Amino acid sequence: MAEHPLDPIFHPRAIALVGVPRDQRSRSYQFFLRGLLDLGYPEHHAIYPVNPNATAIAGFTAYPTLLDTPDPVDHVISLVPAVHTPELVEQAITKGVRSIHFYTSGFEETGDADRAALEQQVIARARSAGIRVFGPNCMGLYLPGEGVSFSPNFPRESGDAFVLSQSGGNAMEIVAPLARRGFRYSKVISFGNGRDVGAADLLEYAAVDDESRIVLAYLEGVPDGPALFRALKACAAVKPTIILKGGMSAAGARAAQSHTASLAGAAELFAALCRQSGAALVDTMEELHDLAIAVSTAAREIRGHRAVLLGGGGGFSVLSTDAIARCGLDLPEFDAATQDALRAHVPVAGNSVRNPIDAGFMGDDLEAAMSEITRIAVTAPGADFTFAMISGPVRDDFATDQPTADDLRRSEERAIAQVRRLAALQQETGRPIIGVLRGYTPGTAPVALLEAALHHGLATFESIPRAARALQLLLAWRASREGLPPIV
């Protein structure tokens, strides 16, 4: 791509941490200094801790002020109180830094007029000198390709997901759970009050960033509606763009104002803006995760509402069917030929072959029969896609109270083999399959299993209700993109 003005900012070769504490137990030390250390930043770049009360921090020479650092500094992480920020900006200008990230909070979001004026003054001064500002009141940058991070626990490897978030906590709630499910990131930007670099800049950048395939956003405010709309349009036209918007309720809007001084605007207007730009608007963090999985797998090919449920357990099938129907999906009854074909493999007693398929009571040849049953279900005439179960270790464990490490390893291998078989069948038949985890406590399925599923293009969810909701969102998003060029 042509070089975007933000591009050098996202490749900082030297970072100063101004106000970083010596105390390793402090949060800001852990977030920022340990974040850089654990992600390997010092292996290729320079770190300058700035702290007037220390001579060395974490083995690096510490400097009394930013001006005392020996070499050029590209990026400053500011951990100083708001009152010291004007002085820091002057030093940054003298030093010739390109960008400042203000972890510092205590500005306009407090509702205090003097603090709002201070914020304005600081940002204006930095901008006038050509310095770009992230924040204030945010976690800043996670750039795994550069070894930059605001948490020591984020993956070291890069990926193709671009994240922008006004909340640092919610940035983490996007990054970590989706990382468990196989996601990796190109750039993650927590931008807080967003007084300089904001959502519009970042979406515009994401649209042209070759490293980013999918864009995930948590937004609170809409400071400039037309600019945001233009950027959202540019981005959503070429990349799946999923937005979680805080402050959609009146009370939530007040909370957003206290959090990032954001004026949330009318919920209906924001929803229309997403619809018209072709972005997907979700209601909850879980929906953001699940829709991100759906658009990153073969589920993205699903064109219609007709589902097959290859369940297990009668009561589970009944409640699952209701949950699927609540999300506007159909479970049409199989035609006679399909029912006959299934009946050849499914005993009559305790089972059903009409759709949902309840094939819980199979005797000992379960595995062999399931492979045939699955093929018949997945290729059933008139079905757009199939929900199929991926079995965890809990359900059949009568042998001991706690499964042994060996039991868990075997069940993990079995589940991964199931994922591979389903993915191969999906590939071969061209019929999308939705994997649903069973027998795992939510959030505890093995990472290797989830990574294998994503790697093989098999959308996998924690429960039928979450899977059905993800499909509902996917289909609504697809409908809203009618007329736009296809991107997935």
Place this chain on the structure above:
Amino acid sequence: MAEHPLDPIFHPRAIALVGVPRDQRSRSYQFFLRGLLDLGYPEHHAIYPVNPNATAIAGFTAYPTLLDTPDPVDHVISLVPAVHTPELVEQAITKGVRSIHFYTSGFEETGDADRAALEQQVIARARSAGIRVFGPNCMGLYLPGEGVSFSPNFPRESGDAFVLSQSGGNAMEIVAPLARRGFRYSKVISFGNGRDVGAADLLEYAAVDDESRIVLAYLEGVPDGPALFRALKACAAVKPTIILKGGMSAAGARAAQSHTASLAGAAELFAALCRQSGAALVDTMEELHDLAIAVSTAAREIRGHRAVLLGGGGGFSVLSTDAIARCGLDLPEFDAATQDALRAHVPVAGNSVRNPIDAGFMGDDLEAAMSEITRIAVTAPGADFTFAMISGPVRDDFATDQPTADDLRRSEERAIAQVRRLAALQQETGRPIIGVLRGYTPGTAPVALLEAALHHGLATFESIPRAARALQLLLAWRASREGLPPIV
């Protein structure tokens, strides 16, 4: 209470397991024989395995037929195929048993006319001889006081929750997750097709059963609307009665027919029936769990929609506020006096005191300050109740990738102490508090913590959205009981 006709049935002194396999790996062995063994049934009562191909099973003498058992038998668990059930019923009549539980399936639920006729014939013959039948196509009885169980993993201790379920799987999905959260049971009946003992009988029994304080039901069919309505009215008038109904959608109704041969009936009619009887109708299994917790704690006293959110983390607070608002609850802004009182304990930078309270950035004296902040929040004028966080081990753990056993023990003790403090404050102020778990993967909070919360009357939920939905259901249920005598 006056002796109800079902009462002797729920106190069987001798059980025959007809058709029980020798193979300990078989599901039916594990469910029923191991269920009885692990719950201690043989410590006080007699077990007779019946299997023509064995002389002993699990150390008990096995008998070729029911008629060969040496002593009176009260209850028969039938694990024989449907085709053998007429003969079994004749033997049961000769033997003088009081009740038969047919695990056996393959009857009307298959959609086969001959099998439907067989079912009718078998049930009619048993009934004509005064034998009560559970099922067919069900898991039967869990009576912890008697040591009867259909799973080896259910708690041995009794409690005061009565459960009726047409699905064995869903009975387990009620019993086990709520047991983790501190529930214990008086009687649990999985009754499948319900061709003799049905929902109306069981609700009528539950209404007068002194051992049962709360009633939880999973239903699929409504074979006799007026009878069910009468029983539901009798039960819901005197005990919290929570119903999860499978087959509310058209496709779900078809699935219910395949599962338990149930005619599900119109969803609107069923909802009206619940509303008019004062029972609470829920949409999902999670809602059933959560509402059961709400009505079993001080949350049951909540009379209004005005909530306080004592959160943590700005983005989390914003999304939580939206989720709370989506459930029809208010988060009114605090009056000036309350904000001033909070401000004395909450630093300005990075926090908010308007409601929600975002007090994430507190420095080192967090614990001390939180106690004051919590008291101010909980007693704020104009609030009906407060959502307060109970912190798990995950969030602040930068020290190691995996917390040690010691870390987990300490964090568990800390969380239990938090629960005790919140419960004491709730008790002292008469203002209900809703505990929300943070930092635990859903489903993994320590049992000791959840049990302590229930024991101390503190409603505790896995997330803000689930807590808010539980409160919404509670308030709707309370409104629908307007005019009925108070029961909680």
